[in-house]
Amino acid sequence: MKTNSEKILSIQNVQRFFTDEQTGRSKQVLKDICLDVYRGEFVSILGSSGCGKTTLLRMIAGLDAVSFGGSMELDGAPIHGTDPKRGYVFQQGCLFPWLTVEQNIATGLKVRKVFKRDQNRIQEFIDKIGLTGFEKSFPHQISGGMAQRVSIARALINDPEVLLLDEPMGALDSFTRTDIQNMLLDLRRERNTTMILVTHDIDEALYLSDRIVIMTPRPGRISEVLEIKDDFPRDRGSAHFLELRRNILERFDLARSSPAPEYVI
Amino acid sequence: MIQTILGFAIAFLTNLLFPQIADGVRLKTVLLGNISVDGNTAYRAVLILLIVFYVVKAFRSKWKKDSRSQFRFAVGIALALWDILGTKLRILPQPFFPGPAVIMGAFLEDGPFIWQNTLYSLRLFFAGFSAGVLSGIVTGVLIGWFPKVRYWLTPVLNISGVIPAVAWMPFALTLFPTSFSAATFLIAVCSWFPVATMTAEGVQSTPKSHFEVVRTFGAKGLYQVLHVAIPHSMPQIFTGVTTAAAFSFTTLVMAEMMGQPGGLGYYINTSKVWSAYYKVFAAIIVMAILFSLILKTVGAIQGYVLRWQKGVVR
Numbered sequence: 001m002k003t004n005s006e007k008i009l010s011i012q013n014v015q016r017f018f019t020d021e022q023t024g025r026s027k028q029v030l031k032d033i034c035l036d037v038y039r040g041e042f043v044s045i046l047g048s049s050g051c052g053k054t055t056l057l058r059m060i061a062g063l064d065a066v067s068f069g070g071s072m073e074l075d076g077a078p079i080h081g082t083d084p085k086r087g088y089v090f091q092q093g094c095l096f097p098w099l100t101v102e103q104n105i106a107t108g109l110k111v112r113k114v115f116k117r118d119q120n121r122i123q124e125f126i127d128k129i130g131l132t133g134f135e136k137s138f139p140h141q142i143s144g145g146m147a148q149r150v151s152i153a154r155a156l157i158n159d160p161e162v163l164l165l166d167e168p169m170g171a172l173d174s175f176t177r178t179d180i181q182n183m184l185l186d187l188r189r190e191r192n193t194t195m196i197l198v199t200h201d202i203d204e205a206l207y208l209s210d211r212i213v214i215m216t217p218r219p220g221r222i223s224e225v226l227e228i229k230d231d232f233p234r235d236r237g238s239a240h241f242l243e244l245r246r247n248i249l250e251r252f253d254l255a256r257s258s259p260a261p262e263y264v265i
Numbered sequence: 266m267i268q269t270i271l272g273f274a275i276a277f278l279t280n281l282l283f284p285q286i287a288d289g290v291r292l293k294t295v296l297l298g299n300i301s302v303d304g305n306t307a308y309r310a311v312l313i314l315l316i317v318f319y320v321v322k323a324f325r326s327k328w329k330k331d332s333r334s335q336f337r338f339a340v341g342i343a344l345a346l347w348d349i350l351g352t353k354l355r356i357l358p359q360p361f362f363p364g365p366a367v368i369m370g371a372f373l374e375d376g377p378f379i380w381q382n383t384l385y386s387l388r389l390f391f392a393g394f395s396a397g398v399l400s401g402i403v404t405g406v407l408i409g410w411f412p413k414v415r416y417w418l419t420p421v422l423n424i425s426g427v428i429p430a431v432a433w434m435p436f437a438l439t440l441f442p443t444s445f446s447a448a449t450f451l452i453a454v455c456s457w458f459p460v461a462t463m464t465a466e467g468v469q470s471t472p473k474s475h476f477e478v479v480r481t482f483g484a485k486g487l488y489q490v491l492h493v494a495i496p497h498s499m500p501q502i503f504t505g506v507t508t509a510a511a512f513s514f515t516t517l518v519m520a521e522m523m524g525q526p527g528g529l530g531y532y533i534n535t536s537k538v539w540s541a542y543y544k545v546f547a548a549i550i551v552m553a554i555l556f557s558l559i560l561k562t563v564g565a566i567q568g569y570v571l572r573w574q575k576g577v578v579r
Contacts, residue, residue: 111488
């Protein structure tokens with residue numbers, strides 16, 4: 001691992017229950033989650049839908065005001081509610097349609113009342129994400145990939161200690177997705193921001209992560225943590241990459257060549 | 266463009282060339298400086314002004330096609346027919362349906378008085394309308410944001426919404442010190458309802474994730490309302506405001522007819538007493554122009570505020 005070993009986020013024994021509104025029965029969605037994340041690290045949480053990975057990420061962000069078992073700490077302080085220290089990039093980008101690209105990026109600065117001081121950084125970020133010339137465009141005038149870049153910049157301009165990414169490339173085509181993945185790697189190299197990515201794309205996790213946390217559903221728990229030591233940028237076509245990929249696929253039981261299903265009529 | 270100009274030219278020529286066959290048309294003559302002007306001259310002057318206006322407009326837009334020109338042509342023909350039937354032949358029942366030249370006489374006779382009443386109406390309209398829109402937005406945001414307020418206010422809003430504002434007239438007149446403030450209250454009440462309902466709907470339909478975005482930056486409730494909920498509700502708010510403008514205008518005229526010392530409604534009422542129906546028509550024309558100007562203004566503000574929507578919705 002190229003990162004130093006300073007622990008930034010510590011998740012100990014987290015349990016979470018949902019109550020079914022109709023039956024009134026309690027259902028466990030997260031069970032015995034233990035995870036430490038180190039400064040500057042890129043961690044992917046990989047799992048099928050419904051395994052609780054987004055729930056876990058939202059809990060780290062402090063978005064759901066709920067009680068849960070176990071403890072969650074950032075820099076030694078328990079996580080309670082939202083904080084600009086924990087940036088969050090939403091699945092669909094969630095740009096404000098009534099604000100221009102630069103106004104969207106400025107949102108966090110305005111909320112934190114540092115707009116006057118940090119105003120000049122907006123253009124810097126716009127250039128960095130490759131949207132120069134689109135400052136005054138409204139979200140509907142730019143493509144989905146551009147919008148997602150803007151939402152990443154909107155979170156990063158607040159200099160969060162950890163950036164939480166909730167499947168930000170999920171809705172994009174594979175070319176755009178690759179572009180944004182490379183952008184994330186660049187940003188991370190430049191700024192050394194700790195990033196936690198929730199995804200169900202094995203290639204994406206392998207391409208970006210220092211560690212991959214594999215989660216399984218019902219109840220959601222961590223089944224395995226894989227350390228990927230390959231250097232960046234990684235070659236998706238290399239034999240080692242494909243081997244790792246096959247390795248993960250096997251863990252999800254997706255790699256077996258199953259016999260043709262029997263049809264009973 | 267040519268159609269528009271042609272239409273008004275036909276109306277103009279009809280008035281000029283069609284012989285006055287029926288008797289009994291009394292066109293009042295007024296001295297403007299040294300020139301004596303009667304209804305016919307004033308009517309022609311207005312038509313010429315319209316023609317000049319559209320010729321200039323056509324030159325400016327380099328004779329580009331105008332989607333409204335067919336409609337304006339029809340207006341010109343209608344004016345010509347109305348002139349013939351109302352003034353020249355007097356086939357329409359008199360004095361209820363005077364021709365355009367006779368109505369123009371009302372402006373010659375009562376010009377300054379009509380102007381005064383128009384200003385009175387405008388003042389009353391804006392006092393009531395702006396009070397209603399502002400309180401409507403505040404109520405709507407409160408209803409949309411606080412479930413408790415929604416619980417207690419929604420029924421009140423629904424009940425008061427279906428009652429025509431004029432029904433409150435007797436109470437308003439006793440509760441308020443002046444008839445002006447009473448009418449302001451009525452207009453405010455009738456514009457309050459649509460703005461409040463639409464604002465509440467807009468606030469309630471704001472996606473949760475929009476609030477979550479600013480929450481991750483540490484934004485508190487007030488910021489979420491002012492910078493997320495209200496901007497998101499702007500399209501709905503403007504739908505409410507447009508409806509409110511129409512409601513307010515109706516209430517304005519009714520309130521004026523029922524007891525105001527001035528205003529276009531008041532002018533209609535006094536003219537009616539003297540069977541001066543051409544003056545009633547004059548007031549109606551002023552109201553039509555006034556209301557379309559109000560709608561245009563609201564539309565222009567809406568277009569500016571919602572410029573981010575261009576290209577998203579039809």
